[in-house]
Amino acid sequence: MKRRIYLVQPTYRDLQGRLLKKTPSLFTHSLAIPALSAAIPPTWEKDYCLEYFEDVNLDTEAPVVGMSCLGYDLFRGRELAEAFRKRGKIVIFGGCASEIWTDQITSVADAIVCGNPGKTAVAGILADVERGELAPEYHCDVDLDYPFDYAVLQRKGITRRIAFLPAIASAGCVHRCAFCCTAAKFKGQYYPRSLDAVMADLRTLRGITRHFVFVDSNFYVDREHVIRLAERIIAENLGLTFSTECTINVGNDPETLRLLKRAGCRALLIGIETIAQGSLDRMQKPFLVERYREQIRRIQEAGMIVAGFFIFGFDGDAPSTVDELCAFVHDLNIAVPFFNLLCPVPGTRFYDQIKREGRLLASGEDSYLRQNVIYGAPTHRCLFRPKRMSPREAELAFVELRERLSSFPEIIRRSLNRNLFTAAAVFALNLAVRRETRAVARAIRSNGS
Ligand code: B12
Numbered sequence: 351m352k353r354r355i356y357l358v359q360p361t362y363r364d365l366q367g368r369l370l371k372k373t374p375s376l377f378t379h380s381l382a383i384p385a386l387s388a389a390i391p392p393t394w395e396k397d398y399c400l401e402y403f404e405d406v407n408l409d410t411e412a413p414v415v416g417m418s419c420l421g422y423d424l425f426r427g428r429e430l431a432e433a434f435r436k437r438g439k440i441v442i443f444g445g446c447a448s449e450i451w452t453d454q455i456t457s458v459a460d461a462i463v464c465g466n467p468g469k470t471a472v473a474g475i476l477a478d479v480e481r482g483e484l485a486p487e488y489h490c491d492v493d494l495d496y497p498f499d500y501a502v503l504q505r506k507g508i509t510r511r512i513a514f515l516p517a518i519a520s521a522g523c524v525h526r527c528a529f530c531c532t533a534a535k536f537k538g539q540y541y542p543r544s545l546d547a548v549m550a551d552l553r554t555l556r557g558i559t560r561h562f563v564f565v566d567s568n569f570y571v572d573r574e575h576v577i578r579l580a581e582r583i584i585a586e587n588l589g590l591t592f593s594t595e596c597t598i599n600v601g602n603d604p605e606t607l608r609l610l611k612r613a614g615c616r617a618l619l620i621g622i623e624t625i626a627q628g629s630l631d632r633m634q635k636p637f638l639v640e641r642y643r644e645q646i647r648r649i650q651e652a653g654m655i656v657a658g659f660f661i662f663g664f665d666g667d668a669p670s671t672v673d674e675l676c677a678f679v680h681d682l683n684i685a686v687p688f689f690n691l692l693c694p695v696p697g698t699r700f701y702d703q704i705k706r707e708g709r710l711l712a713s714g715e716d717s718y719l720r721q722n723v724i725y726g727a728p729t730h731r732c733l734f735r736p737k738r739m740s741p742r743e744a745e746l747a748f749v750e751l752r753e754r755l756s757s758f759p760e761i762i763r764r765s766l767n768r769n770l771f772t773a774a775a776v777f778a779l780n781l782a783v784r785r786e787t788r789a790v791a792r793a794i795r796s797n798g799s
């Protein structure tokens with residue numbers, strides 16, 4: 351058989367069946383295909399399709415298709431898999447959604463790959479394909495210890511449509527928050543990536559951009575790893591700036607904060623989630639709300655801005671919680687507040703709990719497709735019954751919250767910053783959040799639950 355593989359990352363369909371494509375630009379991009387591409391043995395030819403930017407070639411000459419799905423793109427992946435299989439192709443699925451939502455794809459997948467297969471595992475799977483002995487499931491270790499193939503993102507002007515190119519320094523997370531897909535996939539395991547591989551990627555990035563984002567689920571798990579990485583970035587003087595997502599306990603660590611700043615870190619994206627301790631405890635996120643103010647202040651004093659990921663709709667939340675959240679974001683000068691409505695994602699412990707309690711409203715694929723008003727839009731439909739408000743009240747309060755936080759006076763106040771580049775970046779990100787908010791508000795108001 352011909353040794354050729356077609357690597358596809360599908361886009362999303364919205365509820366009207368439209369494929370979401372090309373606009374708006376993306377904040378960042380997944381590293382799945384650049385990682386896989388670099389892991390394919392040199393004896394195999396490879397083609398790519400990042401469907402958000404380009405059209406899928408169903409008539410590819412490649413006999414094998416690698417389908418990578420991270421979220422609700424899984425449904426589009428399933429549709430494409432059916433079409434490929436009708437044409438006699440072998441379809442192998444992987445990615446976070448494929449892994450934790452397997453029942454959606456078993457009927458269309460020749461194989462489902464769990465984990466992060468490196469060069470050896472990928473070569474093994476492809477050898478099984480050649481022998482005609484492909485197994486229905488592969489459970490691989492996490493191997494990201496090799497440089498990735500960024501050329502995948504450099505085709506067809508794609509990099510120009512990504513605000514911050516991605517890099518990664520670790521996978522997984524030691525925590526097991528009940529709502530989180532990373533917890534569902536990694537179950538409390540954390541894997542630092544080899545620093546040689548990370549640095550090789552940063553050198554590649556330096557030839558393409560000056561600003562990137564570490565897309566680790568939680569950058570601040572292994573303090574020594576973070577410190578050694580920061581020291582290597584400083585020693586190589588790459589002239590890159592970056593942001594990254596991590597837990598708030600980094601605010602207890604002034605030494606690491608100082609090093610991160612020197613290494614080029616300009617923003618930390620913190621999973622704050624809620625300002626109600628009870629809600630945090632019920633989700634098993636092990637942090638103390640009473641320390642938030644001090645921790646956020648320390649990060650800001652170290653010279654980095656704090657962007658916050660929040661969730662609305664916890665059992666302790668009511669429409670009146672909106673006032674408290676707006677005051678918190680305002681008082682603590684959170685540079686970019688990202689709010690999602692709590693979502694029971696299949697595979698998570700929160701999903702199992704809500705289902706057990708008879709509070710699940712999601713009735714299948716369509717419920718999740720309703721989240722796709724624009725590409726990568728925030729989760730904004732209430733797919734379960736919260737305790738202190740109706741699902742409709744939760745959605746309307748969520749829209750009010752986002753609208754209040756994305757008013758122009760709020761955005762301008764948040765963007766004022768000594769550094770011109772940072773101020774411009776914060777303003778642009780807030781504008782993007784405002785655009786999403788308007789699309790979400792239209793969708794919610796025009797379509798009651
Ligand atoms: C970049 C990113 C995005 C980008 C994606 C843009 C794009 N077009 O690529 C944006 C910002 C748009 C985005 C949006 C969303 N995301 Co997102 N995102 C990520 C993020 C931060 C990085 C992904 C990445 O590069 N990982 C690193 C690579 C190396 O790992 P990987 O993707 O798992 O791929 C490896 C393996 O899975 C495997 N693999 C993958 N594909 C394949 C295919 C084959 C054939 C094989 C063999 C193996 C294989 O090999 C790869 C290499 O090791 C992850 C968190 C994370 N760190 O993974 C969240 C994450 C994937 N996102 C998540 C979520 C929840 C969302 C949103 C729903 C959030 C929201 N509503 O606000 C939306 C999705 C919107 C939707 N409608 O579905 C969840 C999981 C989603 C899920 N399963 O439902 C994650 C895990 C974050 C989290 N902890 O909750 N996201």
Ligand code: SF4
Pocket residue numbers: 523524525526527530531532533567568597621635
């Ligand atoms: S700390 Fe963040 S990445 Fe880790 S399990 Fe909790 S929500 Fe997920």
